[in-house]
Amino acid sequence: MSTEKTRAGCATLTYFELIVASKNLTDALSLSMKKKGGITMLQFPNQLKKLRAERGLSQEALAKQLFLSRQAVSKWEKGEGKPDLDNVIKLAEIFDVSLDCLILGKEETENCVDKSAFLYNPNTGLYERQYPKYTPSKINNFYEFSARCWPLLLIFLYFIYRMIELLLK
Incomplete structure (x- = not known):
């Protein structure tokens, strides 16, 4: 709290x-x-x-x-x-x-x-x-980054998966 x-x-x-x-x-x-x-x-x-x-x-x-x-x-x-x-x-x-x-x-x-x-x-x-309007604060660690940017991480992981898949063919 x-x-x-x-x-x-x-x-x-x-x-x-x-x-x-x-x-x-x-x-x-x-x-x-x-x-x-x-x-x-x-x-x-x-x-x-x-x-x-x-x-x-x-x-x-x-x-x-x-x-x-x-x-x-x-x-x-x-x-x-x-x-x-x-x-x-x-x-x-x-x-x-x-x-x-x-x-x-x-x-x-x-x-x-x-x-x-x-x-x-x-x-x-x-x-x-009264909460202020959203102002992004500094990201201190990977956990905060992953919590805020999980869609980007999913896209990145999908991209890596596709690259590995292409290399193994």
């Missing part, structure tokens, strides 16, 4: 690891929202309120972008409720921040998300990998 960059902590994850991480995100959102005893807790309500205010969005405007009620956004900001994973990802897209910044309150050091790599598909409700 190939590795791909994701929003989750700028880590390089396989698709399977991303699914496991997304299931754990719901558990992580249920943690306490304050710092206690040196353990870093989540800052989602504070971050949501701060990011919304920085962008000049009202709760109503943010709720419209998410296709939710204003009361849902208000509950998230108060810490009375928590969004599902799809809405957390949409919030990160709307605010143009990483999930770490949105949930944990970590400052962004660099933008590590390749926006051309993933695109939200409204029909499926999922983020899908």
Whole structure:
């Protein structure tokens, strides 16, 4: 399985690891929202309120972008409720921040998300990998060559077979 960059902590994850991480995100959102005893807790309500205010969005405007009620956004900001994973990802897209910044309150050091790599598909409700147009890469060994050029190899082997056949007659 190939590795791909994701929003989750700028880590390089396989698709399977991303699914496991997304299931754990719901558990992580249920943690306490304050710092206690040196353990870093989540800052989602504070971050949501701060990011919304920085962008000049009202709760109503943010709720419209998410296709939710204003009361849902208000509950998230108060810490009375928590969004599902799809809405957390949409919030990160709307605010143009990483999930770490949105949930944990970590400052962004660099933008590590390749926006051309993933695109939200409204029909499926999922983020899908956008593959670039085919660009032939360097062939490193005979196996790669044979995998890409097997028709040429068949023609070449047929030509050699015919030559041997003619020589033996």
